[in-house]
Amino acid sequence: MKLSDFVVDFLVQRGVTHFFGISGGAAVHLFDSVARHPLASYVCTQHEQAAAMAADGFARTSGRIGAAITTSGPGATNLLTGVCCSFYDSVPTFMLTGQVATFRLKGERQVRQIGFQETDVPSIFRSVTKYVARLEHAERIRFHMEKAYHLALDGRPGPVLLDLPDDLQRAEVHPEDMEGFVPAPVGDPDLESDIRQLTDLLRRAERPVLVLGGGCKTPAAPRAAVLDLVNSLGIPVLLTWAGLDLIPSDHALRVGTFGVYGPRAGNFTIQNADLIIAVGTRLSQNVTGGLLEAFAREASIVMVDVDAAEMSKFDGRGIDVTLRIQSRVSEFLNALRGHVATPATKTTSAWLDRTRRWREAFPLTGVHGPAVPGTSCVDAYSFVEALSRHLPDDETVVVDTGGNLTWTSNALRPKPKQTVFSAWNHTPMGYALPASIGAAFAAPGRGVTCVTGDGGLMLCLGELATVLHHRLPIRIMLFNNHGHGIQRQTIETWLEGRYEGVHPESGLAFPDFGEVARAMGFRVITIDNAATAEGRLAEAYSHPGPVFCNVEIYPDQKLYPVLKYGSPLEDQFPFLDSSVLNREMIVGRFRPDPHVDPRAGGAGV
Numbered sequence: 023m024k025l026s027d028f029v030v031d032f033l034v035q036r037g038v039t040h041f042f043g044i045s046g047g048a049a050v051h052l053f054d055s056v057a058r059h060p061l062a063s064y065v066c067t068q069h070e071q072a073a074a075m076a077a078d079g080f081a082r083t084s085g086r087i088g089a090a091i092t093t094s095g096p097g098a099t100n101l102l103t104g105v106c107c108s109f110y111d112s113v114p115t116f117m118l119t120g121q122v123a124t125f126r127l128k129g130e131r132q133v134r135q136i137g138f139q140e141t142d143v144p145s146i147f148r149s150v151t152k153y154v155a156r157l158e159h160a161e162r163i164r165f166h167m168e169k170a171y172h173l174a175l176d177g178r179p180g181p182v183l184l185d186l187p188d189d190l191q192r193a194e195v196h197p198e199d200m201e202g203f204v205p206a207p208v209g210d211p212d213l214e215s216d217i218r219q220l221t222d223l224l225r226r227a228e229r230p231v232l233v234l235g236g237g238c239k240t241p242a243a244p245r246a247a248v249l250d251l252v253n254s255l256g257i258p259v260l261l262t263w264a265g266l267d268l269i270p271s272d273h274a275l276r277v278g279t280f281g282v283y284g285p286r287a288g289n290f291t292i293q294n295a296d297l298i299i300a301v302g303t304r305l306s307q308n309v310t311g312g313l314l315e316a317f318a319r320e321a322s323i324v325m326v327d328v329d330a331a332e333m334s335k336f337d338g339r340g341i342d343v344t345l346r347i348q349s350r351v352s353e354f355l356n357a358l359r360g361h362v363a364t365p366a367t368k369t370t371s372a373w374l375d376r377t378r379r380w381r382e383a384f385p386l387t388g389v390h391g392p393a394v395p396g397t398s399c400v401d402a403y404s405f406v407e408a409l410s411r412h413l414p415d416d417e418t419v420v421v422d423t424g425g426n427l428t429w430t431s432n433a434l435r436p437k438p439k440q441t442v443f444s445a446w447n448h449t450p451m452g453y454a455l456p457a458s459i460g461a462a463f464a465a466p467g468r469g470v471t472c473v474t475g476d477g478g479l480m481l482c483l484g485e486l487a488t489v490l491h492h493r494l495p496i497r498i499m500l501f502n503n504h505g506h507g508i509q510r511q512t513i514e515t516w517l518e519g520r521y522e523g524v525h526p527e528s529g530l531a532f533p534d535f536g537e538v539a540r541a542m543g544f545r546v547i548t549i550d551n552a553a554t555a556e557g558r559l560a561e562a563y564s565h566p567g568p569v570f571c572n573v574e575i576y577p578d579q580k581l582y583p584v585l586k587y588g589s590p591l592e593d594q595f596p597f598l599d600s601s602v603l604n605r606e607m608i609v610g611r612f613r614p615d616p617h618v619d620p621r622a623g624g625a626g627v
């Protein structure tokens with residue numbers, strides 16, 4: 023068979039239904055093989071970056087590998103930002119890049135190029151993939167496909183890339199006669215002693231907290247098993263943004279999110295805990311804050327992570343990880359079943375009550391000035407609450423970055439079958455729309471809500487055409503605050519409000535988004551008023567999509583509460599009165615080490 027047919031069929035047999043990409047001289051055979059495969063289609067994006075992001079969104083939504091195809095040179099290099107999203111969030115994707123024919127490769131010659139659009143793709147992608155290789159001999163294709171696929175999903179998942187010279191794509195191959203890849207056997211981890219230590223810690227704890235992160239969403243750990251753990255432990259649960267949809271918002275044990283952008287209830291909970299069991303989260307700086315010594319300073323910390331390096335990275339840096347359990351979340355959940363010892367009920371129920379009181383006492387409130395005369399706006403937090411009421415029960419919500427990500431992550435109230443994701447760790451502007459496209463193809467019949475900022479949308483505006491071309495069930499919620507809201511706030515903190523490059527008055531160009539969307543063929547709905555927002559959302563969700571909602575957000579709406587430099591997590595801005603802080607804190611005040619640089623305390627998205 024033709025080599026490109028083998029490559030495509032290999033991936034189709036493993037769950038790929040759609041290949042995202044743009045064709046080009048070095049990719050025509052791959053595109054042709056997809057077109058002629060009875061169970062696969064290609065989806066033309068307007069940019070290869072969007073193709074990589076769509077493949078990433080496909081993988082996150084389906085639990086299967088996502089795939090993209092590009093030509094050599096610029097086609098391949100354009101993938102980079104999307105591949106980084108998959109790498110830093112551990113998402114399995116398979117990138118296929120066309121390359122110039124082997125007889126046109128420069129090899130060891132000291133020139134920059136010989137073949138047209140020749141580029142050293144593997145070396146560009148090596149640091150952000152789990153496996154990257156250029157095919158040198160047609161008969162090695164089976165080995166590389168099997169190895170790349172295995173590594174994409176093995177351990178901590180991630181992207182892989184194969185660079186395929188044009189002449190080899192059209193070579194005739196006999197896969198059954200080729201050498202394959204045989205992974206080294208791995209035994210099941212023995213977690214018995216870890217589980218014993220964990221249950222001992224739990225038995226002694228008075229203020230235990232379970233922290234769940236994006237690692238719990240790997241396909242191998244079904245939601246139901248995570249929920250079982252939560253229910254059998256019976257202790258308060260905090261979620262990182264990447265894990266915010268793991269537990270439905272009305273679950274009695276769910277305190278919510280926490281970290282640099284709050285909410286305060288979550289931060290009081292983590293800071294006052296005496297035991298933290300962190301599962302599937304690397305405890306990034308966005309949740310610990312910069313002052314590591316001040317983070318959960320009276321707690322024993324247990325981390326469960328498949329990647330040992332994530333658990334040792336704190337050594338000597340202010341956080342002591344008491345117990346490190348190296349395991350995939352699914353294996354950990356299996357090992358723990360039946361061994362969970364709920365801590366002494368009297369103390370934990372008082373602790374649980376306390377976390378509930380914090381939620382009631384410190385709700386999220388929008389902070390902004392009045393609307394510009396002649397315009398009308400909605401408050402971002404109130405809008406996200408209204409949106410939560412209208413989202414269909416099995417909606418996929420994909421969020422971009424900036425203020426829109428902060429408000430949505432903190433205030434969205436996920437229901438049991440809804441999924442929510444963003445490119446949490448790479449966080450490029452312009453991710454949500456292409457990832458929504460991938461999500462829509464991954465789960466036919468399920469609607470997708472794309473939350474994006476006006477700044478982020480400008481980086482992927484062309485993908486509106488892709489949405490319309492395929493008439494995808496996507497509702498776009500454009501949080502239109504006429505500028506880069508998060509950057510405005512950063513400048514207020516660090517540069518006394520000397521705004522540069524953050525709004526039209528400082529050089530940003532925006533079109534009238536409603537007009538653009540209408541001209542392209544979208545049904546456009548404007549939401550600029552609290553009184554009519556519910557009705558307009560009902561209208562948006564009565565329609566299968568595509569729908570474009572231009573949501574006018576207060577241009578100066580703050581991302582509050584926020585951690586300022588040098589402060590421990592419980593002491594967010596706007597600062598609470600010190601008597602309130604003293605009343606709420608169970609653990610003692612943080613006394614900074616004079617040798618620690620207080621500027622390490624801030625963080626940004």
Ligand SMILES: Cc1ncc(C[n+]2csc(CCOP(=O)(O)OP(=O)(O)O)c2C)c(N)n1
Binds near residue numbers: 423424477508509
């Ligand atoms: C590709 C890329 N460039 C720059 C940034 C830095 N950055 C993060 S958010 C942001 C502004 C986003 O503006 P917008 O999409 O309108 O979101 P808002 O904060 O207004 O909701 C910028 C410039 C980034 N994350 N990604």
Ligand SMILES: [Mg+2]
Binds near residue numbers: 475477502505507
């Ligand atoms: Mg904006």
